[in-house]
Amino acid sequence: MDAFLHQVLAGLATGGIYASLALALVMIYQATHLVNFAQGELAMFATYIAWSLINAGVPYWPAFFLTVIFAFVLGVVIERVIIRPVEKAPVLVVVVVFIALLVILNSVAGWIYSYTIKTFPSPFPAEPVFGKYMSAHEAGAIGVTLVVLLLLYAFFRFTPLGLAMRAAAQNPESARLVGIRVGWMLALGWGLAAAIGGVAGMMVAPIVYLDPNMMGGVLLYAFAAALVGGIDNPGGAVLGGFMVGVLENVLGAFVIGNELKLAVALVLIIGVLVVKPSGFFGKVFVTRV
Amino acid sequence: MTGALLEVSNLHAAYGLTRVLHGISFAMQEGTITTLLGANGAGKTTTLRALCAMVKTQGEIRFAGQRIDKRATEDIVRLGIAHVPDGRGTFVNLSTEENLRLGAYVRKDRENVDADLERVFGYFPRLKERRTQQAGTLSGGEQQMLAVSRALMLRPKLMLLDEPSFGLAPLIVKELFGILRTVNQKERVSMLVVEQNAAMALDLADHAYLIETGRVVLSGTADEIKGNEAVRRSYLGY
Amino acid sequence: MTRRQLIPIAGLLLAACALPLLVSDYRVFQFNLVLVYAIALLGLNLLTGYNGQISLGHGAFYAIGAYCAAILMDKYGVPYWATLPVAGAVCLLVGFLFGLPALRLEGLYLALATFALGVSLPSLLKYHHLEKWTGGVQGIVITKPEPPFGLPINADQWLYYFTLAVAIVMFLLAWNLLRGRVGRALVAIRDNHIATEVMGVNNAMYKSLAFGVSAMYTGVAGALGAIAIQYVAPDSFNIFLSIVFLVGIVVGGLASISGAIYGALFIQFVPNIADEISKAAPWAIFGIFLIGFVYLMPMGVAGAVRMAVARLQRKAQNGK
Numbered sequence: 001m002d003a004f005l006h007q008v009l010a011g012l013a014t015g016g017i018y019a020s021l022a023l024a025l026v027m028i029y030q031a032t033h034l035v036n037f038a039q040g041e042l043a044m045f046a047t048y049i050a051w052s053l054i055n056a057g058v059p060y061w062p063a064f065f066l067t068v069i070f071a072f073v074l075g076v077v078i079e080r081v082i083i084r085p086v087e088k089a090p091v092l093v094v095v096v097v098f099i100a101l102l103v104i105l106n107s108v109a110g111w112i113y114s115y116t117i118k119t120f121p122s123p124f125p126a127e128p129v130f131g132k133y134m135s136a137h138e139a140g141a142i143g144v145t146l147v148v149l150l151l152l153y154a155f156f157r158f159t160p161l162g163l164a165m166r167a168a169a170q171n172p173e174s175a176r177l178v179g180i181r182v183g184w185m186l187a188l189g190w191g192l193a194a195a196i197g198g199v200a201g202m203m204v205a206p207i208v209y210l211d212p213n214m215m216g217g218v219l220l221y222a223f224a225a226a227l228v229g230g231i232d233n234p235g236g237a238v239l240g241g242f243m244v245g246v247l248e249n250v251l252g253a254f255v256i257g258n259e260l261k262l263a264v265a266l267v268l269i270i271g272v273l274v275v276k277p278s279g280f281f282g283k284v285f286v287t288r289v
Numbered sequence: 290m291t292g293a294l295l296e297v298s299n300l301h302a303a304y305g306l307t308r309v310l311h312g313i314s315f316a317m318q319e320g321t322i323t324t325l326l327g328a329n330g331a332g333k334t335t336t337l338r339a340l341c342a343m344v345k346t347q348g349e350i351r352f353a354g355q356r357i358d359k360r361a362t363e364d365i366v367r368l369g370i371a372h373v374p375d376g377r378g379t380f381v382n383l384s385t386e387e388n389l390r391l392g393a394y395v396r397k398d399r400e401n402v403d404a405d406l407e408r409v410f411g412y413f414p415r416l417k418e419r420r421t422q423q424a425g426t427l428s429g430g431e432q433q434m435l436a437v438s439r440a441l442m443l444r445p446k447l448m449l450l451d452e453p454s455f456g457l458a459p460l461i462v463k464e465l466f467g468i469l470r471t472v473n474q475k476e477r478v479s480m481l482v483v484e485q486n487a488a489m490a491l492d493l494a495d496h497a498y499l500i501e502t503g504r505v506v507l508s509g510t511a512d513e514i515k516g517n518e519a520v521r522r523s524y525l526g527y
Numbered sequence: 528m529t530r531r532q533l534i535p536i537a538g539l540l541l542a543a544c545a546l547p548l549l550v551s552d553y554r555v556f557q558f559n560l561v562l563v564y565a566i567a568l569l570g571l572n573l574l575t576g577y578n579g580q581i582s583l584g585h586g587a588f589y590a591i592g593a594y595c596a597a598i599l600m601d602k603y604g605v606p607y608w609a610t611l612p613v614a615g616a617v618c619l620l621v622g623f624l625f626g627l628p629a630l631r632l633e634g635l636y637l638a639l640a641t642f643a644l645g646v647s648l649p650s651l652l653k654y655h656h657l658e659k660w661t662g663g664v665q666g667i668v669i670t671k672p673e674p675p676f677g678l679p680i681n682a683d684q685w686l687y688y689f690t691l692a693v694a695i696v697m698f699l700l701a702w703n704l705l706r707g708r709v710g711r712a713l714v715a716i717r718d719n720h721i722a723t724e725v726m727g728v729n730n731a732m733y734k735s736l737a738f739g740v741s742a743m744y745t746g747v748a749g750a751l752g753a754i755a756i757q758y759v760a761p762d763s764f765n766i767f768l769s770i771v772f773l774v775g776i777v778v779g780g781l782a783s784i785s786g787a788i789y790g791a792l793f794i795q796f797v798p799n800i801a802d803e804i805s806k807a808a809p810w811a812i813f814g815i816f817l818i819g820f821v822y823l824m825p826m827g828v829a830g831a832v833r834m835a836v837a838r839l840q841r842k843a844q845n846g847k
Contacts, residue, residue, distance in 0.1 A: 104814035179366035
């Protein structure tokens with residue numbers, strides 16, 4: 001029972017990270033109907049920037065916020081420069097561009113930082129918090145995730161800019177007719193998604209260690225989470241993230257062993273796509289985010 | 290024709306390779322209601338879309354003296370032109386109130402938006418009842434009112450309305466047109482109304498243009514057009 | 528095929544046959560891999576270029592073919608040439624089975640599902656319950672086959688000719704398939720699957736078969752590759768292999784048989800040149816080439832060659 005609880009809580013911690021990344025994926029999907037295959041690498045790259053800052057002597061939280069800003073800007077730039085020209089292109093072209101982005105980010109990180117694994121610090125104390133059930137970092141990661149999600153919800157729900165972004169994603173033509181600059185809303189969406197990814201990367205790096213390929217598996221779980229929750233449903237993506245995290249941990253520890261954990265993601269992805277492509281919360285869970 | 294609020298000269302428009310407008314020219318004075326009449330496919334909707342830079346055009350469009358034919362839709366809105374599109378263009382997943390507030394998105398005088406919201410509810414009390422309801426669940430007539438209200442939230446100088454009577458019961462159309470007339474008189478909002486329902490449009494408007502296959506074939510005051518033999522037979526049915 | 532098209536092809540074949548006798552053993556090995564990749568890319572192109580189904584997971588089929596060959600040779604002593612039909616059959620089946628649920632997925636969703644396959648495959652290969660067959664993380668080492676009948680060539684050269692023969696057969700098969708009714712159906716489905724459905728074409732059958740045949744080609748290539756490299760291990764078959772194949776068909780030319788060859792040459796030799804700059808450089812170059820080709824040369828090298836040839840022919844005609 002103890003071990004089970006521990007797995008569930010650890011699963012919630014990683015689940016929060018999947019939830020954040022899944023949310024970023026859904027944000028971009030809602031606005032563009034495109035799946036951002038490079039989401040993981042964006043997050044990884046931002047995490048490396050954080051590492052550089054911390055190594056240069058910047059204290060953790062200032063480095064954290066600087067990284068979030070950097071990731072935001074990077075997302076905006078990528079949308080305007082690389083994605084904008086292919087927005088209306090055929091699917092294969094779009095996929096190729098995303099994959100190219102993935103590959104370039106990955107290799108530039110490898111180039112600058114080499115492929116040796118690095119440790120990434122956690123801002124939370126090393127001693128476990130809730131007895132042996134959860135480390136402080138895991139608890140902290142859940143906390144940070146929840147804060148980010150709450151801020152996002154508030155932004156979209158209560159600010160004019162958030163409203164405009166929602167409008168632009170749902171109905172670009174009508175949005176133009178009320179004067180919303182849809183192109184910039186897309187760029188903003190990408191910026192936010194990249195920033196969220198950066199936060200997710202910084203939360204997961206202390207657990208999986210920092211190397212250019214660290215986000216591959218995480219991205220897969222995020223995809224699974226986004227699909228389970230409904231690829232155009234932010235609330236569902238968040239719920240899906242936590243579910244996938246717990247499922248992964250519990251199945252991995254008690255049923256199929258740790259090696260097949262990624263296969264769980266694969267099965268989930270294919271299963272959802274085939275059985276219920278709109279996701280389990282696709283039409284049921286109506287949120288206003 | 291100087292001093293006109295809107296001047297369209299020799300406007301051509303095409304969707305891809307299909308030419309739809311073949312040199313449309315007309316003008317509107319400030320404070321008037323003008324209607325564009327014509328059968329399906331004549332090019333009326335295209336004309337409105339051309340005014341908002343939603344299709345590729347050639348020719349000149351002047352608004353309050355400035356050329357707007359080379360500008361982007363978002364900039365044209367900022368000049369004070371509100372477009373109530375064909376099909377209403379409701380943000381179906383947002384609430385009624387959110388739809389309305391979006392209408393005021395570009396306004397610099399944020400402090401007046403709440404007051405304008407109340408004013409609009411004054412014209413359409415049913416919208417006030419449904420202010421937190423998801424806009425997609427409103428009836429056709431209510432969505433049309435919402436679309437018109439959203440346009441009003443801009444405090445526009447010119448409103449473009451694309452087939453506002455479409456799919457609405459005659460009683461509702463009468464109510465709606467009555468409110469449009471009131472808005473036009475009280476707030477000096479000029480209106481360009483595209484309509485297939487010629488009879489009701491001619492009752493509302495001051496001036497009318499008849500469009501056939503992308504060209505203006507007849508123009509005059511609403512009374513003149515109403516009295517025209519050919520128009521009466523083809524479009525008014527008597 | 529016109530007489531005019533036969534001449535460059537004959538020339539190419541002649542050059543291909545003469546090659547091993549003229550260059551070093553290492554180069555022969557490299558060109559062997561070019562042939563292997565060409566077959567794999569032909570498979571992927573069949574699915575993605577001609578039939579419009581995006582696959583980001585073809586590395587998985589390559590891996591399955593490779594492991595088939597390795598396991599059969601290492602554990603069961605099957606001769607190397609006999610592993611090819613087995614690898615092909617297994618991948619045909621697996622591809623077809625994967626293609627069935629994939630029928631309901633379009634564009635991005637299919638890309639996503641195949642991406643998941645490509646990312647998760649290495650971990651499946653490392654699964655400890657399968658270790659006694661797959662060799663786990665260490666993989667399997669196999670011995671290079673010797674030339675038969677005591678021919679006066681070395682093992683590398685023999686393997687090259689063997690691969691060349693297989694490649695010729697597979698290219699002929701593909702060419703025949705694509706220029707006939709099947710090929711037209713595949714392309715028609717790619718361009719307008721609603722119209723084809725309405726016209727009575729069995730979309731589902733063609734699409735699943737396309738997946739199966741495409742997987743079969745890549746699986747056979749995988750087997751040939753395993754035999755050439757003499758080694759299979761899970762981490763060589765990660766998502767980046769699938770991405771390499773994608774690069775290959777984009778650069779070589781989508782919906783083009785010759786594109787498979789150009790693409791194979793690209794993916795074999797460019798990383799070697801780029802490696803000298805930095806370990807990360809090959810991928811940065813791949814990425815840049817991907818974007819560059821997609822924006823500037825969307826028809827790939829094959830398309831550029833076709834246009835150049837057409838222009839030369841026009842000039843020749845105008846000159847007359």
